[in-house]
Amino acid sequence: RRQRQMCIRDRVLVDKSNNQCKIQGKVKIDIPPYQLEALARQKAFSPNGDQILDQLVIDLKVDKRLKVKSWELVIRSLTSPTQILKRFKGQASIPSKVIWDGKDENGTLVLPGNYQFQLIVVAQDNHSYQSEPQQVNIDLTGPQMKLEIIPVVFSPDGDGKNDVVNFYLGGSDPHGLAKWKLSIYQLSSDSVRAGSVVVAFKGEKIQTLQWDGYNQLKKQVCPPGVYVAQLIGEDSLGNRSSILEQEFMIGKEDQLYKVFSPNQDGQFDQVELQLPSTKTVSYTHLTLPTN
Numbered sequence: 001r002r003q004r005q006m007c008i009r010d011r012v013l014v015d016k017s018n019n020q021c022k023i024q025g026k027v028k029i030d031i032p033p034y035q036l037e038a039l040a041r042q043k044a045f046s047p048n049g050d051q052i053l054d055q056l057v058i059d060l061k062v063d064k065r066l067k068v069k070s071w072e073l074v075i076r077s078l079t080s081p082t083q084i085l086k087r088f089k090g091q092a093s094i095p096s097k098v099i100w101d102g103k104d105e106n107g108t109l110v111l112p113g114n115y116q117f118q119l120i121v122v123a124q125d126n127h128s129y130q131s132e133p134q135q136v137n138i139d140l141t142g143p144q145m146k147l148e149i150i151p152v153v154f155s156p157d158g159d160g161k162n163d164v165v166n167f168y169l170g171g172s173d174p175h176g177l178a179k180w181k182l183s184i185y186q187l188s189s190d191s192v193r194a195g196s197v198v199v200a201f202k203g204e205k206i207q208t209l210q211w212d213g214y215n216q217l218k219k220q221v222c223p224p225g226v227y228v229a230q231l232i233g234e235d236s237l238g239n240r241s242s243i244l245e246q247e248f249m250i251g252k253e254d255q256l257y258k259v260f261s262p263n264q265d266g267q268f269d270q271v272e273l274q275l276p277s278t279k280t281v282s283y284t285h286l287t288l289p290t291n
Contacts, residue, residue, distance in 0.1 A: 036131040037061040038073060038119035044137040044175055044237060047102030047109060052238025056100045056136055060119055067124040068092055075100065078114045078135070085110060094121070102138055112140045142241035143177050143233040146170030153249045156213030156221050165248060167201075167209040173235040179204050180233040184211070187226040187247070198222055213250055224251035 038060055045053045062068065072089035076082075085104040100117075103109050115138065119131040148168040156163050171177045181202040199216045201209050213221050226249055233241040 034063040034066045034129050035061070036063065036066075036119050036121060036129055038117060038131045038134060040117070040134060040136050043135075044139050045102070046139050046237040046239050048140050048239065050238050054101070056102070057097055058100065058117060059097050060094055062094050062119075062121060066121065066129065068094060068121055069124050069126070070122045072120050073098055073117060074120065075115055075117045077110070078116055081116065085115070110138065112138050114138075137175075139175060139235075139237055140239060142239040143171045143173035143235045145180070145231050145233045145241045145244045147182075147229060147231045147244050147246055149229060149246055149248045152247075153251060154213070155250065155252050157252075164210045164212050167211065167229060169206050169209065169231065171206055171233045171241070173233075173239075176236045177204075177206065178234050178236045178238075180206070180231065182209065183230045185228050185230065186222065187228055198227070222250055225249070 038058055041057045041059065042053065045056045047054050058073065060073070062071075070089065070091050071094050072087055074084045075086040076084055086100060087105065088098045088100075114135055116133050116135050118133040121129045123129065146169070148170075150166050150168065151162055154162040154165040167182060169180065169182065171180060179202065181200065183200045184198045185196075186198055196217065199211060199214065215222050226247055228245050228247050231244045
């Protein structure tokens, strides 16, 4: 049945076509409350200047029946709900959206944490109306990454023993791990990276990787030496983790003590030599031939 607009004139119900109906007894008319909404397009954002979710877009919706005199959108910290950190306001016309850059009234970036925003509207009759408060999170911390390398010494020579190395990746973040990258470099004799990346892996889901020692650029097996695996992760807000690095080696067991990296990182920092006097001497600064 098609809906019709009606009005009441001296206890007579009249529609737009002037059809009339007398009203008997009491009349109760329910007028629905005004609908106000302030909704964020995402539950969290990271205003760190990396161009990835640096701003929060808040959509505003106000009932068309409401005659607006003034409006304001206020943002508070959940830890200090009585203090207004940021205020957007205007007269009569309400915009369809506002954009918050994560800064307070003084232009200072607020601290990471949970915040609340709410739309407040004053009508022409000076009555005030409020939307339901909503929460949003500011996160500037990258994911926590984990890396385990087994074995720490492998020899990709095809003899069936320790021909590959396994990288066990781990990572977690409150807003989800979006992607990761594992890069492998060779260390030179002075414990710095030698040249470009030997091999690189990347993905979205955490997994276990195997490497056969093959150099992607030179199309050949990498020579014996000390290598470093560098793992970095990124969450769904674009926050990057701190760089996680671990060293491992390519070489045979009998070559283990011919290559080491005395950089005080706790891995392969010293070499032990068995002397004829049956004494074992440890060196932290030593250059040995590789042949």
